[in-house]
Amino acid sequence: MDYINLNYTPKESDLLSCMIIKGDDLKKLANEIAGESSIGTWTKVQTMKSDIYEKLKPNVYEIKEIGNDGKYKIGLIKIAYPLYDFEINNMPGVLAGIAGNIFGMKIAKGLRILDFRFPKEFIDEYEGPEYGIEGVRNTLKIKERPLLGTIVKPKVGLKTEEHAKVAYEAWVGGVDLVKDDENLTSQDFNKFEDRVYKTLEMRDKAEEETGERKAYMPNITAPYNEMIRRAEIAEDAESEYVMIDVVVSGFSAVQSFREENFGFIIHAHRAMHAAMTRSKDFGITMLTLAKIYRLLGVDQLHIGTVVGKMEGEEREVKAIRDEIVYDKVEADNEHKFFEQEWFGLNSVFPVSSGGVHPRLVPKIVEILGRDVIIQAGGGIHGHPDGTRAGAKAMRAAIEAVMEGKPLEEKAEEVIELKKALEYWK
Ligand SMILES: O=C(O)[C@@](O)(COP(=O)(O)O)[C@H](O)[C@H](O)COP(=O)(O)O
Numbered sequence: 371m372d373y374i375n376l377n378y379t380p381k382e383s384d385l386l387s388c389m390i391i392k393g394d395d396l397k398k399l400a401n402e403i404a405g406e407s408s409i410g411t412w413t414k415v416q417t418m419k420s421d422i423y424e425k426l427k428p429n430v431y432e433i434k435e436i437g438n439d440g441k442y443k444i445g446l447i448k449i450a451y452p453l454y455d456f457e458i459n460n461m462p463g464v465l466a467g468i469a470g471n472i473f474g475m476k477i478a479k480g481l482r483i484l485d486f487r488f489p490k491e492f493i494d495e496y497e498g499p500e501y502g503i504e505g506v507r508n509t510l511k512i513k514e515r516p517l518l519g520t521i522v523k524p525k526v527g528l529k530t531e532e533h534a535k536v537a538y539e540a541w542v543g544g545v546d547l548v549k550d551d552e553n554l555t556s557q558d559f560n561k562f563e564d565r566v567y568k569t570l571e572m573r574d575k576a577e578e579e580t581g582e583r584k585a586y587m588p589n590i591t592a593p594y595n596e597m598i599r600r601a602e603i604a605e606d607a608e609s610e611y612v613m614i615d616v617v618v619s620g621f622s623a624v625q626s627f628r629e630e631n632f633g634f635i636i637h638a639h640r641a642m643h644a645a646m647t648r649s650k651d652f653g654i655t656m657l658t659l660a661k662i663y664r665l666l667g668v669d670q671l672h673i674g675t676v677v678g679k680m681e682g683e684e685r686e687v688k689a690i691r692d693e694i695v696y697d698k699v700e701a702d703n704e705h706k707f708f709e710q711e712w713f714g715l716n717s718v719f720p721v722s723s724g725g726v727h728p729r730l731v732p733k734i735v736e737i738l739g740r741d742v743i744i745q746a747g748g749g750i751h752g753h754p755d756g757t758r759a760g761a762k763a764m765r766a767a768i769e770a771v772m773e774g775k776p777l778e779e780k781a782e783e784v785i786e787l788k789k790a791l792e793y794w795k
């Protein structure tokens with residue numbers, strides 16, 4: 371079957387895919403990828419009818435040889451899929467096709483999905499974020515400044531009361547959002563149900579004492595039915611938020627959970643993403659995953675810090691930010707390979723987390739702007755004077771940026787910041 375059509379002009383309604391591929395024969399490989407990701411297989415089948423082929427065949431409309439690795443050719447290809455191929459509002463089903471078997475084909479010596487372009491008809495089938503940046507800012511009553519978050523540390527091991535106490539210390543020190551770590555679920559030493567009620571009690575206390583809105587993001591990641599049961603507990607405890615490890619929970623669970631319409635702000639942690647996103651030879655870029663999670667309706671998503679402990683360079687992290695924040699995104703043919711319009715779908719609040727401490731705050735805001743949630747775990751609970759001091763130092767760093775003051779100058783006003791700057795050089 372032939373799917374190569376370099377004269378094809380994609381329709382507004384096509385779903386487009388851009389990949390970087392490696393192989394002996396780029397045209398042959400592109401053709402195999404197009405077939406395997408749609409209606410084809412390794413041999414012609416007698417059961418294929420011409421109308422199926424005509425109606426459902428994708429078009430490989432661009433093949434650009436961009437180099438070689440000394441053994442194989444490297445190419446950039448673009449494929450246009452007719453929407454008729456898909457059960458549009460079934461994300462796991464769609465991905466099983468356009469991002470499924472193709473990674474396992476012997477003929478592919480490299481295959482990385484760089485970007486998808488979702489057409490209006492596709493986007494209209496998805497809920498998208500319920501709150502986004504605006505809704506989260508309204509909920510927390512924070513108009514302009516970056517939001518400050520923390521992850522209770524150590525990741526696991528604290529008993530419920532200890533967990534709630536650490537959360538309280540962070541809130542009264544100036545943190546807005548406290549979250550569970552990605553691997554804290556309902557271990558024997560810190561049961562989910564007790565933790566949610568106790569921590570939200572502390573939230574209420576901190577709100578009273580500080581006069582500021584505070585929020586807790588309990589991690590409901592679990593097998594789906596249990597995830598729902600935990601969401602109901604969080605609802606009963608009057609949590610505004612839930613946190614989900616979206617990659618390990620799967621596209622199906624994330625889509626279904628959003629469609630439950632509990633009314634929570636959904637914080638998406640991306641633990642395991644790098645297993646798919648980091649290799650330059652095989653996988654899917656974080657930008658592509660971020661676009662999928664915007665469609666599925668998470669309100670906050672980890673995208674990287676550039677300056678912290680996790681990989682992700684500046685231009686890539688910025689491109690991801692663009693895709694989840696703006697309504698219209700231009701292509702840059704470096705990380706964003708399609709012009710993408712989101713047709714009014716709510717934004718997703720970018721989360722910058724991982725190895726963050728006060729000295730890194732100005733750079734993070736310089737790179738990502740003020741619409742960012744800056745999160746620090748070690749950078750708060752590792753402060754020499756403890757959690758409350760660590761929170762004060764991070765909050766002061768954010769205020770310094772808002773006041774246009776160098777950190778060192780602000781540190782003269784806030785001793786906790788001074789100590790943090792000395793401690794984390
Ligand atoms: O466990 C951690 O490492 C964190 O809690 C950060 O803690 P620290 O502040 O102590 O580093 C987050 O899970 C990472 O930020 C995830 O990475 P990413 O945001 O890149 O998905």
Ligand SMILES: [Mg+2]
Pocket residue numbers: 521551552
């Ligand atoms: Mg973590």
